[in-house]
Amino acid sequence: MADRNLILQEIGSFRKPEYLSKNFHQLEGTAEFNKLAGKATLETLDLFKKSGLENLGVGGEMFRWEMYEALANNIGNLEFYGMVRSFDNRYYRKGSVTGPVVRKHPFHRDELEFLLANTRDTLKLPITGPYTMMDWSFNEYYRDRRELANAYADAINAELRELKGIWDRYRKGEIFEVQIDEPAATTHPSEMDIVVESVNRSFEGISGIEPSIHVCYSIDYAYLYNTMADLKVHGLNLEFANRDPLTVGRGTDNRPGYADLKEYAAMNDTLSKKKFMGLGVTDVHIDDIESVELIQDRIETALKIIGDPALVRINPDCGLRTRSRETGFEKLRNMALATAAVRKEL
Amino acid sequence: MVRLEGFVHGIYPKSEKLRVRIGRWERGSLSSGDLNDLMAEETAIYEGLFEGRALHTDPLFNWYDIFRPIVLISDGMDLGPLTRFEETNTFYRIPQLHGLPVLRIPPDGFHDLPENPPLPLYHSGKDQALFLPGPETLFRFSRNVGKVERQSFLEATCRLYSGIVSKLKPARTFLMERVKIDKIALEAISSITDPAKVVLFTSGNLETSLFANQQKKFYSIIVDPAGPNLKLAMNHSLVPGIKLVDGHNTRMESAGEIMTKAEEISKGMDIDKMLITNSDYLDFLPRKIADQKVNLLAGLGE
Numbered sequence A: 001m002a003d004r005n006l007i008l009q010e011i012g013s014f015r016k017p018e019y020l021s022k023n024f025h026q027l028e029g030t031a032e033f034n035k036l037a038g039k040a041t042l043e044t045l046d047l048f049k050k051s052g053l054e055n056l057g058v059g060g061e062m063f064r065w066e067m068y069e070a071l072a073n074n075i076g077n078l079e080f081y082g083m084v085r086s087f088d089n090r091y092y093r094k095g096s097v098t099g100p101v102v103r104k105h106p107f108h109r110d111e112l113e114f115l116l117a118n119t120r121d122t123l124k125l126p127i128t129g130p131y132t133m134m135d136w137s138f139n140e141y142y143r144d145r146r147e148l149a150n151a152y153a154d155a156i157n158a159e160l161r162e163l164k165g166i167w168d169r170y171r172k173g174e175i176f177e178v179q180i181d182e183p184a185a186t187t188h189p190s191e192m193d194i195v196v197e198s199v200n201r202s203f204e205g206i207s208g209i210e211p212s213i214h215v216c217y218s219i220d221y222a223y224l225y226n227t228m229a230d231l232k233v234h235g236l237n238l239e240f241a242n243r244d245p246l247t248v249g250r251g252t253d254n255r256p257g258y259a260d261l262k263e264y265a266a267m268n269d270t271l272s273k274k275k276f277m278g279l280g281v282t283d284v285h286i287d288d289i290e291s292v293e294l295i296q297d298r299i300e301t302a303l304k305i306i307g308d309p310a311l312v313r314i315n316p317d318c319g320l321r322t323r324s325r326e327t328g329f330e331k332l333r334n335m336a337l338a339t340a341a342v343r344k345e346l
Numbered sequence B: 001m002v003r004l005e006g007f008v009h010g011i012y013p014k015s016e017k018l019r020v021r022i023g024r025w026e027r028g029s030l031s032s033g034d035l036n037d038l039m040a041e042e043t044a045i046y047e048g049l050f051e052g053r054a055l056h057t058d059p060l061f062n063w064y065d066i067f068r069p070i071v072l073i074s075d076g077m078d079l080g081p082l083t084r085f086e087e088t089n090t091f092y093r094i095p096q097l098h099g100l101p102v103l104r105i106p107p108d109g110f111h112d113l114p115e116n117p118p119l120p121l122y123h124s125g126k127d128q129a130l131f132l133p134g135p136e137t138l139f140r141f142s143r144n145v146g147k148v149e150r151q152s153f154l155e156a157t158c159r160l161y162s163g164i165v166s167k168l169k170p171a172r173t174f175l176m177e178r179v180k181i182d183k184i185a186l187e188a189i190s191s192i193t194d195p196a197k198v199v200l201f202t203s204g205n206l207e208t209s210l211f212a213n214q215q216k217k218f219y220s221i222i223v224d225p226a227g228p229n230l231k232l233a234m235n236h237s238l239v240p241g242i243k244l245v246d247g248h249n250t251r252m253e254s255a256g257e258i259m260t261k262a263e264e265i266s267k268g269m270d271i272d273k274m275l276i277t278n279s280d281y282l283d284f285l286p287r288k289i290a291d292q293k294v295n296l297l298a299g300l301g302e
Helices: A031-051 A067-072 A109-118 A130-135 A145-171 A189-203 A261-269 A292-306 A325-345 B016-026 B032-050 B068-072 B135-140 B150-168 B183-190 B227-236 B255-265 B287-299
Strands: A075-079 A083-087 A090-093 A096-103 A125-128 A176-181 A209-215 A235-238 A276-280 A312-315 B003-008 B074-084 B091-103 B111-113 B116-119 B129-133 B172-176 B198-201 B220-223 B241-245 B273-278
Touching: A031 A109, A031 A325, A067 A075, A067 A090, A067 A125, A067 A130, A067 A145, A083 B091, A096 A145, A109 A145, A125 A145, A130 A145, A130 A189, A145 A176, A145 A189, A176 A189, A189 A209, A209 A276, A235 A312, A261 A292, A276 A292, A292 A312, A292 A325, A312 A325, B003 B255, B003 B287, B016 B032, B032 B116, B032 B287, B068 B074, B068 B091, B068 B116, B091 B150, B129 B135, B129 B150, B135 B150, B135 B183, B150 B183, B183 B198, B220 B227, B220 B273, B227 B241, B241 B255, B241 B287, B255 B273, B255 B287, B273 B287
Parallel strands: A125 A176, A176 A209, A209 A235, A235 A276, A276 A312, B003 B273, B129 B172, B172 B198, B198 B220, B220 B241, B241 B273
Antiparallel strands: A075 A096, A083 A090, B074 B091, B111 B116
16 A cells, blocks of 8 residues: 555445346355356456555445345344334334344355455455444344344354454455444444443454444444543544535534544544544535545545544545445545545645 | 223334335325325225224324424424434434424325325324324424424414314324423423323323323323333323333233233222333334234233
8 A cells, every 4th residue: 555644445335236236136145146246346346446545445345235134144043024114215124133143154255255366455344343233133032232232243253253264364464454334333322331342342352453443424423432442443434524514615614524523533642552533525425526625625624633644544434335336436536536635735 | 900902103114015105106106196095095904903902093104204294284394304213223304493383284185295295194084093293202303493482382383283183083182202291291282182082102200290280181191111100190191001012122022911011010009991002103113013013902902
């Protein structure tokens, strides 16, 4: 990687090409599926590189349909009774835990094997976190939410151990970057201790990894910042652009979406080992392509607060799967152009 | 032994068929009229689950959230952005208060609405209970952009509700208060219609002082499951109610379990009949499980 300042990274998902998405569920688990998902992964890695990204994640999660099901479908004693409404006429599958959580099959083995066999680029593996898995499941079996979150953590820990073994076969001695995805992390402020305990447990006993956490659309990131001393991750990858206006201008008066970075910076200053901030600079829920100037303003504003550019990474707010591949590319490219402009000024 | 009767309230999960059709309606390939006909059919199927065995509200198949149609048929409020609903993984369009709410569109009869399936507000017959979000809940779950004074808002909302109730003349009116209420809110609620026809869903622990000015008993006050709450519900309503069926978990309760809990909580109280309800509306569950919970609640009186 050329520059350790303002590393350009992906967060996770990207829109699948139609040849994969239209047959995904019919083919899943077959050799044909792996072939198509592999093809889509290579195309997406190529697209990411062309956009200027430096850390290519897992090539847009072409082997996964959705973050909850990617794990849930491979866990025993998780039953699906039907769809549950999220809002309006949008639904999701929410499983019911009816017995001990057991990892029946690996979650991401095929995906990682494929990537390591096919690219030497910098990667980061996203995996859905135990707290979110717990929060998005009905609990018919465990005594309480903590117990269920920890059961998921044990399953994730087993997965990560296996993935680390695969990683070492291809890239021994290189750090394995793992991003634990916890969109639900701050939805129950009184349970932040469960978030910390279960996330830490997911990584327990695994060396040679760089763990980070991704949280988005939080009611208040302060709940997360307050756990930074206890949360055993090296960095936070967060959504900010969604809460920021589209008009240009620097400073937190113009960039209110980034104002609470002050709380992060203050908390970081108290830590012996500082945590990096993966800064969401492009909104994944709108088709507007934020201009280079706007993204540059966002990065400059954040840098003014955080100070050290080595502590800042640049990413979209979240996975770009809800945008078209063309829009996703444009957003990533402007993100890279803005980052290059900021680097020049450093 | 206390007699139990089931009461099912709130937004009910839709069938697969209805979900698909609403999707088509959203994309413009199904007319509002056809969707409205299907809503009526699906409501009839829902009614059939009860076989006349338990009180219930309309399933609210055309309510995208518990506030939206009320906001859309009123002046003084509009829809804000999609917002997380309490600590759940569901979202609602936060109402924005600009002034005192006044009914603008009649609740009965067909009427297209923006960003929500069409009216009528209810498809069930008037022999069932009419669902309304509690006025305090509406106020607290809204963004008060117009700095509307709380008491005036509660009173105006209850006048609006009175208009709906007098137009539709339901057997019962069910008000869901998801937050703790005070005397001011209770007084406003009592003005909507004859309290003896009101089922009031409360949240949190009730205090005796809440009812200091309450002259007339409600039909039912539904409370969180605790003895002191039930005692107050018993004193101030004709048929006290208690939430014993979990609206947020697929685990199935049994009739025996409900009976035991009801008897434990009502121990030493002179209660002849008690309503047993879902703790929250069943739309947080898959339809299959909701149907099983309805069957359980409907069968409690047998």
